[in-house]
Amino acid sequence: xxxxxxxxxxxxxxxxxxxxxxxxxxxxxxxxxxxxxxxxxxxxxxxxxxxxxxxxxxxxxxxxxxxxxxxxxxxxxxxxxxxxxxxxxxxxxxxxxxxxxxxxxxxxxxxxxxx
Amino acid sequence: xxxxxxxxxxxxxxxxxxxxxxxxxxxxxxxxxxxxxxxxxxxxxxxxxxxxxxxxxxxxxxxxxxxxxxxxxxxxxxxxxxxxxxxxxxxxxxxxxxxxxxxxxxxxxxxxxxx
Numbered sequence: 001x002x003x004x005x006x007x008x009x010x011x012x013x014x015x016x017x018x019x020x021x022x023x024x025x026x027x028x029x030x031x032x033x034x035x036x037x038x039x040x041x042x043x044x045x046x047x048x049x050x051x052x053x054x055x056x057x058x059x060x061x062x063x064x065x066x067x068x069x070x071x072x073x074x075x076x077x078x079x080x081x082x083x084x085x086x087x088x089x090x091x092x093x094x095x096x097x098x099x100x101x102x103x104x105x106x107x108x109x110x111x112x113x114x115x
Numbered sequence: 116x117x118x119x120x121x122x123x124x125x126x127x128x129x130x131x132x133x134x135x136x137x138x139x140x141x142x143x144x145x146x147x148x149x150x151x152x153x154x155x156x157x158x159x160x161x162x163x164x165x166x167x168x169x170x171x172x173x174x175x176x177x178x179x180x181x182x183x184x185x186x187x188x189x190x191x192x193x194x195x196x197x198x199x200x201x202x203x204x205x206x207x208x209x210x211x212x213x214x215x216x217x218x219x220x221x222x223x224x225x226x227x228x229x230x
Contacts, residue, residue, distance in 0.1 A: 004158070033217075040124065042205060042222040043159075048215070056215060090158060103149065104218060106158035 003027070006091050006107040013114050019078040021110050023091030030095060032074035033104065034058075034066065037088040046089075049074055081114045088112075119208050121221035128196050129229045136191040136224050138206030147209035148189040149218065150180055154202045162204075165189065176200070201228045 007022035025032065031050050035043040045058030047066040055066050063085060067075045074093075078085055088111050092104040120139045128134055140146055147166050151159040163174025170182040180191045189206060206221040 031216075035220075040222055042119075042121075043218075043220040045217060048217065050215060056213075058217070092159075103161055103164060104159075106151075106160070108156070108158045 004105050004107040006110050008110050011112045013081050017081045019081050021076040023074045025093040029093040033092040034076045035090045083114050086114045119221035121224050123224045125225045127227040134193045134196045138189045139187050140208045149207040150191050151205045152202050198228045
């Protein structure tokens with residue numbers, strides 16, 4: 001069974017803290033993604049990576065950064081957490097470069113609350 | 116720009132009734148289309164996908180979807196809904212930007228099932 005694992009289901013952090021969200025996949029996928037999910041807005045892409053040490057901005061990268069030091073691990077970093085970053089964060093992975101392989105496998109999500 | 120619209124935010128049906136969830140997309144070329152389901156507290160799971168060929172696509176859990184190019188639609192259907200189908204459903208389109216392949220999601224439709 002394919003698996004994408006996010007390190008935390010729930011997190012509560014204080015404003016201004018540096019926050020790390022970790023994601024690991026065991027499918028040897030090249031591509032990994034971080035999405036943010038908010039009611040009425042669906043999923044919005046924050047960052048993605050197509051290779052180790054490679055990253056690309058998605059649609060809403062402001063206030064976030066990422067790290068991919070190993071193929072299986074993709075970390076999302078909130079440099080200085082703010083209350084408007086309270087949200088559900090979903091990690092996903094997919095194989096291949098062709099569009100028909102864009103099928104993504106998702107982790108269970110991390111619900112982050114910034115107080 | 117490519118986009119995905121799910122006109123219905125919430126839908127409520129009775130158990131055993133038929134279901135149709137609407138999805139419209141805007142995309143210049145042949146689209147790659149997906150439906151995902153998110154059960155409460157879970158990540159997203161792929162229900163079905165369309166790349167080419169037969170415009171009626173069968174998926175898991177008894178779901179199907181029909182691609183209609185003339186209407187730019189990819190509606191999800193199920194003939195008889197079960198209580199366990201209560202979840203949030205996301206339509207998505209694959210797109211290529213800057214040589215990279217990504218998914219664009221609709222805002223989602225939340226399905227409630229009455230006994």
